[in-house]
Amino acid sequence: MSENRDYYEVLGVDRDADARTIKRAFLKKARTVHPDVSDDPEAEAKFKELNEAYSVLSDEQKRANYDRYGTADGPSGSGYVDINDIFGGMGMDDLFSSFFGGGAGGGARSRRERRRGRDMAISLSVTLEEAALGCKKTISYDRLAPCEDCNGTGRAEGAQEKQCGRCHGTGYVTTVQRSFLGQVQSSSPCPDCHGEGTVIDHPCETCDGQGRTPSHEKIDIDIPAGVSTGRQLRVSGFGEAGLRGEPSGDLIVNVRVADHERFKRNGDDLYLLSDISIAQAALGCEIEVEGIMP
Numbered sequence: 001m002s003e004n005r006d007y008y009e010v011l012g013v014d015r016d017a018d019a020r021t022i023k024r025a026f027l028k029k030a031r032t033v034h035p036d037v038s039d040d041p042e043a044e045a046k047f048k049e050l051n052e053a054y055s056v057l058s059d060e061q062k063r064a065n066y067d068r069y070g071t072a073d074g075p076s077g078s079g080y081v082d083i084n085d086i087f088g089g090m091g092m093d094d095l096f097s098s099f100f101g102g103g104a105g106g107g108a109r110s111r112r113e114r115r116r117g118r119d120m121a122i123s124l125s126v127t128l129e130e131a132a133l134g135c136k137k138t139i140s141y142d143r144l145a146p147c148e149d150c151n152g153t154g155r156a157e158g159a160q161e162k163q164c165g166r167c168h169g170t171g172y173v174t175t176v177q178r179s180f181l182g183q184v185q186s187s188s189p190c191p192d193c194h195g196e197g198t199v200i201d202h203p204c205e206t207c208d209g210q211g212r213t214p215s216h217e218k219i220d221i222d223i224p225a226g227v228s229t230g231r232q233l234r235v236s237g238f239g240e241a242g243l244r245g246e247p248s249g250d251l252i253v254n255v256r257v258a259d260h261e262r263f264k265r266n267g268d269d270l271y272l273l274s275d276i277s278i279a280q281a282a283l284g285c286e287i288e289v290e291g292i293m294p
């Protein structure tokens, strides 16, 4: 995958396309390159590239920067907030690979499982004080969320979901090719229903019948007192939305406790390095130290 593919080209839209056109183009392409429906070994990379293009072109500021400077960040040193700061060191790549549920379940999932939204993972950095006392954190991230216009059903008003005529509801089409090795039979997801087995006669326009649309989310989560690095907090239902009203996956927050300038932590104990004089060392002494108190 080339690093510098033009985002407009990736989405297949003109440079002056409006927000709605960009969103539609994203949804349309996502349907064919999403690794759940595509057999292409590059599907995951392509979906990632598509997401990246969309995340830039759907954001007015980032798009303006991209048009002007060729990158979403704009000229270096601008006021743009690096996504790495927000996610405590998690890169854009990690963010989008989190769309894939960290590989759990991987390849062959049943249709029902595929329709459920995937779990997503993000990492969150907290200070030692926040870890010790517990805190509330607001996290923002991008996900496919249930479509508001059709309540996640993917159907326009009065539309019906019916069996796909092309694959007769199986979700797969079988092709037989003759080659010098003999007949090669292969099955692939049905192009009409994208492996669903059913089609909607009038799909919702906003989500193109998927029941989910890309959305920027902001949620508050409680960090319990005493967390340590590596702790995972599961926020149920805040991962990728399921297809056409199936349940959403979970959001898994990987907590990382930042190093403290004075304290070292060992389990639930805190160690403090303090300078004392030779006289104090020889005679013994009392010094005052700070801890972390509620």
Ligand SMILES: [Zn+2]
Pocket: 164, 165, 166, 167, 168, 169, 170, 171, 172, 190, 191, 192, 193, 194, 195, 196, 197, 198
């Ligand atoms: Zn079909």
Ligand SMILES: [Zn+2]
Pocket: 147, 148, 149, 150, 151, 152, 153, 154, 155, 204, 205, 206, 207, 208, 209, 210, 211, 212
């Ligand atoms: Zn919709």
